[in-house]
């Protein structure tokens with residue numbers, strides 16, 4: 632497993648991290664807690680030290696499962712969680728309404744607001760520490776940005792938490808370079824977490840050049856494009872209606888056929904390294920300039936173990952050039 636630091640924090644974490652959104656069940660068609668616990672423990676046994684979670688993943692459920700799985704293992708992991716998507720108050724801006732299973736069109740059980748005011752951060756960190764059953768968080772990230780609270784206030788509160796030893800490093804997610812500038816004007820920012828995969832390359836325009844220059848870690852989320860890049864989502868795969876992939880156009884059968892063509896062009900590189908297509912997609916992400924870590928969701932021990940092994944893969948310039956040529960020649964998705 633290759634290791635890299637989280638910005639200037641001096642915290643070293645595995646290049647492959649375990650993401651726990653699906654483990655929360657919500658928006659992923661439910662989950663099997665016993666299987667999730669073993670997945671987390673297998674990830675750690677397989678060399679993963681970075682675990683990313685958030686209160687919003689199953690409205691506390693993912694954090695609780697992570698907390699249970701980490702009993703006796705806390706010292707072996709770099710634990711990352713988030714703040715800023717709140718349902719205990721209605722301050723900030725409404726982001727979405729939700730039931731346990733899915734996002735609703737009308738009012739649901741949870742009204743989730745983007746809010747990063749001082750009061751909410753103080754409340755949220757205590758909730759996360761309780762659910763995770765830990766006394767500190769290694770990386771605390773603002774999940775989505777809140778236009779109603781000055782970033783100075785948010786960052787000042789995060790720095791207080793750091794001073795108090797409740798968190799060790801500060802990160803952002805879904806943030807622009809201008810927002811990161813504002814955080815960094817107040818104190819030390821160590822990481823940026825953005826959606827990034829072979830199918831989602833938007834951060835190459837702004838965030839990746841920014842983090843390289845500023846010396847931040849970059850944590851790629853959804854690097855398997857939510858399973859599409861593993862080759863395991865064929866034309867016959869049927870998603871539960873509470874699984875976000877049920878309605879997303881990129882998962883329609885025509886797009887699955889398109890992705891299969893791209894994956895066929897990558898196959899010689901995967902075969903050369905004796906790795907799966909999913910492992911290749913993960914390794915591709917952390918070989919891109921600026922991208923330091925890849926967070927991969929795993930729902931069972933088999934996936935966790937396979938994904939962890941991608942952390943040892945070293946691609947060379949010829950491999951990356953071959954993948955680049957395949958991408959250029961590819962017809963793309965119809966979204």
Ligand SMILES: NC(=O)c1ccc[n+]([C@@H]2O[C@H](COP(=O)([O-])OP(=O)(O)OC[C@H]3O[C@@H](n4cnc5c(N)ncnc54)[C@H](OP(=O)(O)O)[C@@H]3O)[C@@H](O)[C@H]2O)c1
Pocket residue numbers: 649650651652653683684774804805824825851852853854855856857858859861863909926927928929930933934935937938
């Ligand atoms: N900051 C943010 O706003 C944000 C947003 C999204 C995600 N994230 C973080 O990033 C993490 C990863 O993103 P993600 O979960 O959206 O997507 P992902 O890692 O691209 O895909 C995860 C899904 O792919 C499938 N999969 C994983 N490993 C596999 C394997 N070895 N073989 C076959 N299928 C496999 C599993 O679903 P099936 O088995 O059901 O197919 C799994 O749930 C999240 O868990 C979360 O921690 C953050």
